[in-house]
Amino acid sequence: MVAVPQKKHFIVIGAGIVGLSVGVNLLKDGHAVTVIDRLGPGEGTSKGNGGLLAIGHAVPVGTPDVLRRVPSMLLDPTSPLAVRWNYLPQIAPWLLRFARASMPDQVERIAQALSAILKPAVDAFQPLLKAASAQDLIQARGLLYVYETEDGFRRAQGGFEMRRRLGIRVDYLEDGAVRQLAPGLGVPVRTGVYMPDVQHCIDPYRLTRMLGQAFQQAGGTILQGEVRDFSMGPEGPVGVIAQEASHPCDAVVLAGGAWSRPLLKRLGHDAPLDTERGYHVMLANEIDLRLPVSAGEGYFSAVPMAEGIRLAGTVEFGGLNLPPNPARWDTMTVRARRLFPGLKDSVRSTWMGFRPSMPDSLPVIGRSASMPRAYFAFGHGHLGLTLGPITGRLVADIAAGRTPPIDIAPYAIERFSGARPNARAM
């Protein structure tokens, strides 16, 4: 006799790309699903990201080279990596773990785990795009990195070679070929690096909201409210407390992005989640930008979107409460105008968002080993848009008792407690 999986009522906390992808996948298995968000679909970090389905980004953020350069970058206020000094005491333990994860043996291990989850990421998008009728929001044009200096390219080359070893297509281009792909460039390019398989979303906010609508049309419920606590039973949460009301459930999926840690602690768990704040600037669509272009030395991308050209990127350690630093928008705009002199019009809008970042660049996905009613889907850092749909699929597989398409051990929360056999504490 085939075992019939038990249908449950799941409450998913967070209506970002991750939470909604989880919701849609759980509904497909016949579960009842309620998503609770204090704001609404797509109002968190999923609103303003760079839109890249960055399936080639299998190299972790922390590498020996990045680590060597962190101190000088942190001292330069215009650098793409910055710290708000009053946040340094809070971020210091995260940075120490980041340093440990940047050692060569760790980088190799993390790259394998990133590559494994990135491979099925684009395919996992397809059913969700179809459900949301949002296929038109995705374009398959690749991603071009431009390095203006020999030094900049040499520093990045190891990462590109690692990607090649992992089976990711990477083409090195000379100035002429670069200019054919990006005719608006106004600077001499030492080396271009083209990753043909990267796709991009021309409106990540719209995509997330459309996914929210598809989720509701398929029978899911979205509630607005701030989740503050849980009612707990012997196997974990049996209810979610939001806006003074208790919402009973069979299981909870924590997908609260960068804000997940306090709730994680209420569930009796912990993980070193912090935020790498990132910035975006919207400019008019004044140049012939045919594909996303990343400034190799500048750590930001110029992405052609539905409403104009989005400059997105850089990293700032400053926690969840400090206001944005407007100088970072200015610096990114000045750098983009140097790269693309045709970008003359005034800035249309600016935004800052909170990447939910783990120090080892791997998301936390899975079910608690000690609390079968608690599931985790947060910590996607620079790759949450890319990995949202595959995360939804993995959570649904775990909930249904199906064997997931990849080994999920590297993403387990227990990697931080050392409680899991064979897992190394980071």
Ligand SMILES: Cc1cc2nc3c(=O)[nH]c(=O)nc-3n(C[C@H](O)[C@H](O)[C@H](O)COP(=O)(O)OP(=O)(O)OC[C@H]3O[C@@H](n4cnc5c(N)ncnc54)[C@H](O)[C@@H]3O)c2cc1C
């Ligand atoms: C500048 C920038 C550029 C980026 N570019 C890319 C890119 O090109 N490609 C890519 O793949 N990724 C990119 N990212 C990363 C990506 O945007 C994030 O990883 C992703 O949006 C995280 O999605 P999420 O659903 O986990 O979080 P969010 O979208 O932040 O959603 C979490 C939701 O949880 C809700 N919430 C939290 N706590 C509670 C609570 N207690 N009660 C109720 N609701 C709660 C919040 O309101 C929020 O709506 C970028 C990020 C930034 C900042």
